[in-house]
Amino acid sequence: MSGDLTAGARLALADRLAGAGVLDAGWREAFEAVPRHLFLPPVYWEFVDDVAVRRDRVADPEGWLAGAYRDTAAITQWDDGDEAGGQQDFTSSLSMPTMVARMLGDLDVENGHRVREIGTGPGFNAALLAHRLGAEKVVSIEIDEALARAARGNLAAAGLGRVEVVVGDGADTALGPGGRADRLIATCSSLLTGVPVAWLEQTVPGGVIVAPTATLFGGGATARLQLADDGRSASGRFTGAADFMRMRQQRYQAPPVDAYLPGDWPGDAEASLTDLDPEDIGDSWLAQFAVGAALPDVYYRRAPYGDTVTWWFFDTAVTSWTTVDSVPGQGEFEVRQSGPRQLWDETHTAWNAWDKTGRPDYERFGLTVTTTGTRTLWLDDPDHLWAPTAH
Template sequence: MPTAVVTQWSDGHGDGTGPGDWPTSSASLPSLVAGMLGDLDPRPGDRVLEIGTGTGWNAALLARRLGPDHVTTIELDRTVADKAAARLTAAGSPPRVVVGDGAHGCPDTAPHDGVLATCSVTSIPPAWLEQTRPGGRIVAPYSPLLAGGRIVRLTVSSPTRAEGRFVRPSAFMRLRGHRYSGTPADRYMNGDWPAGADRSWTRLDPADALRYDWAAALAVGLTLPDLYQRRTAYGDGWTWWLFDTAVTSWATVDAIPDTERYDVRQHGPRRLWDEIENAWDQWQKAGWPGVERYGLTVDGTTHTAWLDTPDNPLHH
């Protein structure tokens, strides 16, 4: 079942009518939109800031519920914003549409009772906390660099602190300032690949840890927030490339279908595949916990993920 209707490719630079290099704006699955609005739980009189206007449909639903004067939606792409504003005006009683970087929020309409993001983030921008009143909610797709993307529902307790749980799976395009293209591989290799790597093997299919199981991918991604991955196809298989953002270490895993052992190469002071295996083992030993058992505490720029309760943080 499709999860979205893509409305823009490659930040609007795609040619023709076919798919571009990557999707950059969309209309989300209606059931997901409804679920996130339920997570936000806006009440009459609330002031809500939406991050990522897109088609304008979500903002229209909020305006219908709260009144147009209580809803502000911010969109970085002026073309997308202008089209959405025209649709909202044609529909009657349009909310305020602002062109700007959603990471900075909208101080002119703060404090807000709720912030609803329709783009994924790797961390909660400080401005969202600062512009939400104590007791207000932030609902956002939270996506670690490595794997896993889930909706988190946070309750703000101060301008620098919020806490809450992950509530549902999701797959959203990233806030543009949170895209991470990674470091060119040759900066890791230093002319030393593959001869300088330590070779081993594993029975853990990287797709099982990083892709197929929503809860496993979230657990591994939250445990190792400074890692990211790339995949390259060859024949019937894949090579999974693993890197750290500090540009110190790398690893590869060759995943060939219908095999029980996968070749591993690791280089640098950290053994990145070993860390992923350890995180996956922790998830298994905890009883294969689902998404809803994980939570997040935001304290300034520090993000701490936890299992069941905040006093049980994830460690690698």
């Protein structure tokens, strides 16, 4: 699988990204030059119609190679590398080219810039940065030693072995090699309430941080933050939807339902009706983002029972729970709420606020992070905080 065999595929991929308006002209040469297939293992998984399809280089070399140049993500690791895990959760991937191109465009690099990447993964993103800026300008941090080792091999195969790949926690305050960077980019998602303060300390004043963020409730978006001249805060808007794997330090392990409801359902829950179908929230990644940003300590689970889907809402303090039954064709839906917080009322209030504000898109939302650890979400202006619920 020489470069000659993939030159046309690389060019076609770049053409598709440019045609979609996501490929900044300054990045086209890198996408045409760096062979994406060199950053894939012999076996990876590609999602087709929400099903993970196995691509095996030995069994189907043509299918394996074709997948490398489609605009899809490739799963390269399951269960943190635990081969006995039964492939429960994918934990590393080669990101979708569209998302890679958008985030690199958000980074707004210039010649001479030093870039720190959080989350090396297979190394493709680092390779693009190195091709554009020079390998000596790129330091990539990877928490998984096996992934870091594989990324070094991939980068070497692409002729970019001088990129420094460091095994470590990207949220650590230690600067590590390279000192402060002009640009920082993360390829793993952090919670809105958990964007690492260390990233401000790793970036020069006036520098830019591009990072996917998410809420516990659901929904995610890429934040583009610029550091203030004094380096004490970083602020900026979101640039679009994003769905990345969560930083390992921020994965949430929800308690069992019995921790909330030790007896039989509905327990002491109060019954009511609502005219909002929870499926309307679940069908919108943006709505989940807006609601989750207003309720950072609330999450949900869906439980289908025939035609009915029961939505369970929980708070992380394990004090309150709610169920809402979504039944197709109905105009009202049964609600059961238990605990000191009325979680459906809070969710409905947040959804109403987003709806009545014109259902603002990601670009109207912004985030400010300070070195003291405060993180505030705002709408349209940093002085207009997004806090439509109170409890």
